[in-house]
Amino acid sequence: MSRYRNLFPVVVLLLALLIPAASAAIVWGPYVTNTTGDSAMVTWKTTDEGPGWVEYAPEGGEVCRVTSSGEGSMHRVLLTGLLPATTYRYRVGTGDEMMGDCRFRTFGDQTFTCIIYGDTRGQKPFFTQAERHGLVAERIAEEEDILFVVHTGDFVCDESEWDEFFAVAGPVLRNTTLVPVAGNHDGSAEAFSAIFGLPPYYSFDAGNLHVTILDSNDRAWADMETQTAWLEEDLASPLPRKVVAFHHPPFSSDRKRPGGDLAIRAEWCDILSRSGVDAVFSAHTHAYERYQAGGTEYFVVGCGGAPLYPLAGEKTGGHQVSHEGTLGYVRATVSPKSIVMEMVAVAEVTEEGEVTMYPAGTVIDTVCLPQDTAPPENVAAGWWGAPAALLSVAMLFRLRR
CATH class of the missing domain: 2.60.40.10 (Immunoglobulins)
Known part of the structure; x- marks a missing residue:
């Protein structure tokens, strides 16, 4: 046997050359x-x-x-x-x-389109992200020249679902920039930063638009004073158009949380109004809603695929539009003079779980900001016409769920 010992290294080398190296998928x-x-x-x-x-x-x-x-x-x-x-x-x-x-496209264009949607988590064993979120992601992927996509939080139900999220959202993410908002299902602040390379709250400029992302989760209240001070300084931006996004809606008619997140409303909404913020985007309530308060338009866009919630019949003050049982996303067209927001419906879901697709490009709500500006001719008018007169909502006492 000893005469074959010298051949062992040669055999190992040949096998290494013949057997393909493992691929890191x-x-x-x-x-x-x-x-x-x-x-x-x-x-x-x-x-x-x-x-x-x-x-x-x-x-x-x-x-x-x-x-x-x-x-x-x-x-x-x-x-x-x-x-x-x-x-x-x-x-x-x-x-x-x-x-x-x-x-992807670097920022700097004065006119562009972006997408806002969120609450894409599945509800196993009843349905997966592929079955619901996949319908919304497919329609978003068909949109042309999207500069960035704001995800308003709750990407997943728990950490076991991240593989599925990235598989379903892949066709969208490969052709744009993702702007993530931390939701209450998305793990710790450290996990959020490890996945997206961003802190839980941050901001950026795109053309004439200043975008501010906040952390409204329970963990943030341990040092909310610091975040709120940062927000006031951040919103001093000289850019003419401003939007803000965070997960928990300060205005909502969700039956489980009537009125919305009153603590967030008391903490931030006065600052948002005084700073001239055009629009605020949230999720958490799994429906589409729109409110007006203090000169700011508040959108609840929690209809990206998660189980849809019924809304209370009695609406919170400032209510403009709401849609239950509808999957969809908001498409925003930003120009130097205005922002046109369109709610694009993707599918209707009954309480029994039956899904009916809308024709591609179905717009069920449109608002132009500022409201005295007519939308560009190439932007379709929504089904609901001009919004009602602005309603002022008083700041309420701090109350956490």
Whole structure:
């Protein structure tokens, strides 16, 4: 046997050459967050640890390649030195796995379209994200030239559902920037930052629009004073258009939480009004609602696929429009003079769970901000016409659920 010992290293080498190396499959993404006028962050997750890379280029431009750190299965690469208002193509790779034909656009355009939706979690064993969220994601993916998508929170029911979320949302995320809001089902602040590379509250500018993302979860109240002080300073932005997003709605006719989150209303709504915020987007109530208070339009967009909630017959003051049993999203067209918000209905869901699809592009509510500005000719009028007169809602006492 000793005469064959010297052959052992040779056999091992031959086997290594003959047997293909294991591939680190991509299971999340890629997805882009933290986009500005000159940078963007690309993230993806693989089944195995190891180095990865991103290749990117402006359309028709020179291809650049950046390597990820390779620390763990989460890969994150910050692309810098980008051109503003420019579309970039990119692809990512890890091991033998490669995913390409993705794109995003850096901020800087004065007119653009963005999408707002949320509460995409499933309700197993009754239905999965693929069965409900998938219907909404498919319609959003058909929208053209979406600069970014705001997800108003509750991406998942629990941490076991993240794989499903990224699989269902993949066609949307590969062609835009994701702006995440932390929901009460999305884990800790540390988990949120690990997935998206962002803190629980932050802000950014896109053209003439200033966007502020807040953390309204129970954990935030331990240091709400700091976040509220940051909010007041942040909303001093000189940009003419401002929108804010957080998960818990300060106005809602949800039967479980009549009136909405009164503590959030007392903490932030006066600041939002004084700062000239055009619109606020929330979720948590699994329906579509719209309210007016203090010169600001409040949207509840919790109809991205989670189990839909019935609303109370008696509506909270400032109520304008509500739709139960409807899956959908808000499409916002932003220009230097106005923001046109359209609620796009995707499907109707009965209490028995029967799903009926709406024709693509069905708009069931439209509002133009500021309200004395007519919507552009290429924006369809909603079914509900002009909103009612502005109603002022008094700030109520602090009360947590």
